[in-house]
Amino acid sequence: MTQSAPDPTFMTVHALSAAISDGSLTSTGIVEHCLRRIAAHDGKLHAFVEVYWEEARLAAQAADQAIRSGHRLGPLHGIPIALKDIIDMEGRITTGGSKVWENRRSPTTATVAQRLIGAGMIIIGKTHSVEFAMGGWGTNTHMGTPWNPWDMETHRTPGGSSAGSGVAVAAGMVPAAIGTDTGGSVRLPASFCGLAGLKTTVGRISLHGILPLSTTLDTPGPMTRSVEDAAMIYDVLQGPDPLWPPTLAHGTHDPFSSLRRGVKGLRLAAISATERAGVDGPTLAAFDAAQATLQDLGATVTEVEMPRPFTAFAAIAGRIIGAEGYRFVGALADDPNLPVDPNVRPRIQLGRDIKAHEYLDALAEQQVAKAEYAEAMMDFDALLLPSTETPAIPLSQVDEGGTPARFTRAGNCLELCALSLPNGLSPDGLPTSLQIACTGHEEAMALRIGWAYEQATDWHRQHPALD
Secondary structure, eight states, X not given: OOOOOOOOTTOOHHHHHHHHXXXXXXXXXHHHHHHHHHHHHHHHHXXXXXXXXXXXXXXXXXXXXXHHTTOOOSTTTTOEEEEETTBOOTTSBOOTXXXXXXXXBOSSOOHHHHHHHHTTOEEEEEEOXXXXXXXXXXXXXXXXXXXXXXXXXXXXXXXXXXXXXXXHHHTXXXXXXXXXXXXSTTHHHHHHHTOEEEXXXXXXXXXXXXXXXXXXXXXXXXXXXXXXXXXXXXHXXXXXXXXXXXXXXXXOOOTTSSTTSOOTTOEEEEEOHXXXXXXXXXXXXXXXXXXXXXXXXXXXXXXXXXXXXXXHHHHHHHHHHHHHHHHHHHHHHHOTTSOOOTTTHHHHHGGGGXXXXXXXHHHHHHHHHHHHHHHHTTTOSEEEEESSSSSOOBGGGOOTTSOSOTTTHHHHHTTOEEEXXXXXXXXXXXXXXXXXXXXXXXXXXXXXXXXXXXXXOOGGGOOOOOO
C-alpha cells in the first residue's frame, strides 16, 4: 500500500529536509504546494511583490534530479525561501518597497541570495517591505500593506519593515524567508506573525547587494517556523565576504554545537518592573510564563535594571537611522513630485535636520551605552524581554508617528544579537513573543536558549487557520 505524502503546508524547514531525504516529499512537490498556497491566498494577504513561478519550478526539478543522482548539496537543497524586496538579484526588479523604484533592476546579486542558492535553496519570490525599510508597523501606502493572517476579518499590522516575509511564512506560503533588521524589522513581524526571527550581529552576514538604510545598524536574518530552522539558514548565511569588509573581522561558528545543550546553569536577566509599564496584560502573562518555563528547565532568572531605559537606547538608534537613512534616500523624500509614502517621507526627512556633530555624538553615545550595558550584563548569559508591547493591533489604531520598536531598537543600538519566538496567544488568538538578546556574536547562545524553550512548549506549532 502506497503511503500518502505528508502535508508540507506548515512543516518546518528541518522536517521538509528530512522528508526529502527519506523520499516522502520532493522539491517539486514542495514548491508546487507553496505556489498553490500563494495563488489561493496572496490575493488577500498581499505578501509577495513578485513570484518566480516558472523559475522556481525549473529549480525544483533540477534539485530533484541532483538529489536523485547523489549530488545533494546539503540539508537545505530543494527547499523554497522568499526574499524581502530590498535584496538584489541581478536583472530582476527590486523595489525597496518604493513606488519610485517600481522599475528598478538589480545591478548585482546580494551575497545572501548567492549563499542561499549555493546551498540549494529555491528563491520563490520577493516579499513586500515598508518603503525604504523605514517603519515598524509594516504599512505601505502605495505598494499595499500585507494582511496579518492571524485575523482574517480585521486588517492588523503584520510588523515591519519585513512585513511580507512574516506574512508569507505565517500563512504557510513558504517555509522560510529573509528579512533585515535595523530597528526591529525581523523581530517585529516575527512577533506579530508568530514566528522565530533572528536578528544577527552587525558583521555576521554580508550586506552586499542589500539596499541600505543604516549601514551602522542594518542586519539580515532568517524568519522561520522554528529555532532549528533559523539556525540552519543562519549557518549558511554567516561568514566573511570580501565584498562587505565588516564581515572580514569575524570567522564562522557552528550554531549546532551547543543548540541542544539546554539551559541548566545559565544565568538569564529579565527586564525590571519599571520597563514592564506599558506592556499589555496578555503579553506580560506570556512573558512571565516563559520565564517560569526557563527556570523549570534549570536556568536562573533575575530582574535587572538597565543603565538606561529602553526608550533611551531606541532614541540613539533612531538618530543614527535618521542621519544615515537621509544620506541614502533623502533626495527622494525631499522631492514632492515623487510618490514617496506620506508616512515614510517625514521619517526620512528627520535626518535632514541632524547636524554632522549630532550624528557623530550619536555614534559616540552608542559606544558609551554599549559599555554601560556590558557592565550591567557581565554576570548574565542573555536578557529576556518581550519583543513587542502588544500583539498585532488593527491598522485603524496604528499611530504612524510612533513605533512598536521600544524593545527591539535597543538590540541594534547595543550591537546585540537577538531571537524572537512565539510564547503565547492572546485571548483574541493573536501571537505574543519572547525576545532573547545576547552579546554580539553570541547567536549560538540565543539559539540554544530559544531551542530549549521551544522544546518545552507548543507555541511554535500554532498557526493561523486559513482554509
